Amino acid sequence: MDARSAIARFAERRRLSERTLSRWLTWARSDGAALLELAEELLPSENHLKEIMDWLEEIEVRDRVSPAAVLAEQRVKASLSDRKVGRSDRLKRVKACIWKRRFPRLARLEAELHELAAENGLAGEKLSVAFPPGLEGEEITLSLRPGSEAELRGLIERIERCLQGGVFTRLFSLLHHCGPRGGAR
Amino acid sequence: MEHSFARVDNTMNCDPPELAPSRGYKAEEDDFAASKRLLLAEPNGGRFLARCPAGRAAVRCCGYLVLNLASNCPMDCHYCFLQDYLAGARAVTVRSNVRDALEEVEVFLAAHPRRSFRIGTGEFADSLALDALTGLSRELVPFFAAQDRALLELKTKTVEIENLLRMDGRGRVVVSWSLAPASVIAELEHGTAPLAARLAAARKCQEHGYKVGFHFDPLIDYPDWAGGYEDVVARMAEVVDRRSVAWISMGSLRLTRKLRATIRSRFPRSPILAGEYVESPDGKLRLFRPARVVMYRLIGGWLRQAFPDTPLYLCMEPPQVWERVFGTPAPREAELADILAAR
Numbered sequence: 001m002d003a004r005s006a007i008a009r010f011a012e013r014r015r016l017s018e019r020t021l022s023r024w025l026t027w028a029r030s031d032g033a034a035l036l037e038l039a040e041e042l043l044p045s046e047n048h049l050k051e052i053m054d055w056l057e058e059i060e061v062r063d064r065v066s067p068a069a070v071l072a073e074q075r076v077k078a079s080l081s082d083r084k085v086g087r088s089d090r091l092k093r094v095k096a097c098i099w100k101r102r103f104p105r106l107a108r109l110e111a112e113l114h115e116l117a118a119e120n121g122l123a124g125e126k127l128s129v130a131f132p133p134g135l136e137g138e139e140i141t142l143s144l145r146p147g148s149e150a151e152l153r154g155l156i157e158r159i160e161r162c163l164q165g166g167v168f169t170r171l172f173s174l175l176h177h178c179g180p181r182g183g184a185r
Numbered sequence: 186m187e188h189s190f191a192r193v194d195n196t197m198n199c200d201p202p203e204l205a206p207s208r209g210y211k212a213e214e215d216d217f218a219a220s221k222r223l224l225l226a227e228p229n230g231g232r233f234l235a236r237c238p239a240g241r242a243a244v245r246c247c248g249y250l251v252l253n254l255a256s257n258c259p260m261d262c263h264y265c266f267l268q269d270y271l272a273g274a275r276a277v278t279v280r281s282n283v284r285d286a287l288e289e290v291e292v293f294l295a296a297h298p299r300r301s302f303r304i305g306t307g308e309f310a311d312s313l314a315l316d317a318l319t320g321l322s323r324e325l326v327p328f329f330a331a332q333d334r335a336l337l338e339l340k341t342k343t344v345e346i347e348n349l350l351r352m353d354g355r356g357r358v359v360v361s362w363s364l365a366p367a368s369v370i371a372e373l374e375h376g377t378a379p380l381a382a383r384l385a386a387a388r389k390c391q392e393h394g395y396k397v398g399f400h401f402d403p404l405i406d407y408p409d410w411a412g413g414y415e416d417v418v419a420r421m422a423e424v425v426d427r428r429s430v431a432w433i434s435m436g437s438l439r440l441t442r443k444l445r446a447t448i449r450s451r452f453p454r455s456p457i458l459a460g461e462y463v464e465s466p467d468g469k470l471r472l473f474r475p476a477r478v479v480m481y482r483l484i485g486g487w488l489r490q491a492f493p494d495t496p497l498y499l500c501m502e503p504p505q506v507w508e509r510v511f512g513t514p515a516p517r518e519a520e521l522a523d524i525l526a527a528r
Contacts, residue, residue: 005212057453058459059459061456105461105473105476106461106463106473109475114233134463134464134473135473135474135475136464136466136471136473137466175473175475177478
């Protein structure tokens with residue numbers, strides 16, 4: 001069976017809309033086949049599939065890298081074939097890989113923030129920092145989950161050390177404006 | 186039908202020669218593009234004057250009023266909100282009862298005797314794109330030239346200034362251009378005048394006594410945006426007389442999800458689609474905040490240096506972004522409106 005028929009059969013089986021199928025069929029044969037391989041493995045909903053298609057098309061427009069090439073990247077392949085996790089988690093991981101490819105500067109900046117938080121003990125179960133979705137905001141959320149007064153004192157001391165050490169200054173600086181040649185360029 | 190539309194009977198084919206297809210442009214197979222080639226003149230039965238739709242609770246507004254005398258536009262920019270807002274439009278529509286509109290402005294001004302206003306016609310249409318055909322500016326300029334408390338802003342991406350050069354705006358008319366790097370204009374703004382021509386037209390208007398304004402809106406994020414916008418500011422500084430620049434604004438590209446879908450369908454290879462946009466509190470997609478603050482600060486810095494006495498403001502940004510960009514609290518709407526209306 002050629003790739004086009006296989007895509008059409010998959011679309012029929014998954015009851016995809018005519019529009020999504022037509023869009024898929026306009027892709028280059030190798031791109032369509034690569035997406036089919038992913039779709040057959042992960043069985044994404046139509047909305048997930050469309051989002052993946054959006055990202056892959058946008059990456060191609062910007063970076064001149066074909067969908068097939070993105071889907072063949074090691075990180076994507078590894079997430080796709082990791083049988084230790086269930087299908088929906090693999091879908092999440094694959095989407096996260098493609099998202100990072102699609103939003104490279106935002107992903108880099110978010111990673112930098114999370115790394116800084118983790119290095120300074122702000123990414124644990126008892127004390128964690130969260131950033132606004134898409135970094136579209138000014139405020140961070142600090143969560144404290146002490147089990148006792150002593151634990152609470154310990155967490156507050158850790159926050160105090162971070163304040164003294166300039167950790168929050170760096171976090172806010174990254175969040176508010178990441179510099180002319182930083183992650184935001 | 187009023188006399189100012191002597192050349193427009195009712196509907197007519199409007200085929201501006203500059204609307205030549207460029208790379209990736211699908212005008213022939215697209216209903217919205219086709220609507221841009223037909224001109225319809227008809228009276229407006231409703232109100233003409235409205236608050237600028239950009240003014241929302243979540244963002245700082247500049248108190249702008251829009252005078253709706255036309256809708257749709259013969260040019261076709263990839264990012265234009267009209268392709269979504271006016272989806273299904275069958276023509277470029279110009280309102281033929283301009284006198285009713287001006288009466289409404291008079292009544293409005295009389296009802297607010299202690300305030301000054303900026304009023305623009307470039308929200309749902311380009312203010313000057315069809316001026317050679319409609320002669321609308323010949324009605325508007327004398328009317329606003331006689332007002333003490335209203336500034337008219339004619340916002341355009343064209344060089345249709347011939348009518349303006351034959352009139353005296355008496356300092357009450359600001360002609361403004363939306364600016365972008367030459368490569369952005371060439372790729373994304375089909376049918377518009379090139380950057381050099383816009384700047385030359387601005388200079389000519391200044392020489393004829395008009396103040397001019399500039400809008401870096403939408404700011405487009407692309408790999409060499411910094412070089413591109415630095416070049417625009419440098420060329421502005423070379424050509425434009427900085428003493429008669431009324432205002433400069435900056436606004437990052439914003440898209441509704443629906444508009445993005447429309448762009449995807451009309452301009453599937455548009456680089457606009459590949460920007461790193463996230464949803465803002467007002468539901469619009471914008472370049473993620475730290476990145477756009479960087480753009481504003483850098484471009485704003487060059488503008489401040491080249492035009493130190495010109496008010497610079499942001500369009501459709503929350504007060505927190507103003508503060509990050511300018512380092513001072515955002516002015517209140519009335520305060521900003523007064524600063525700009527007093528120019």
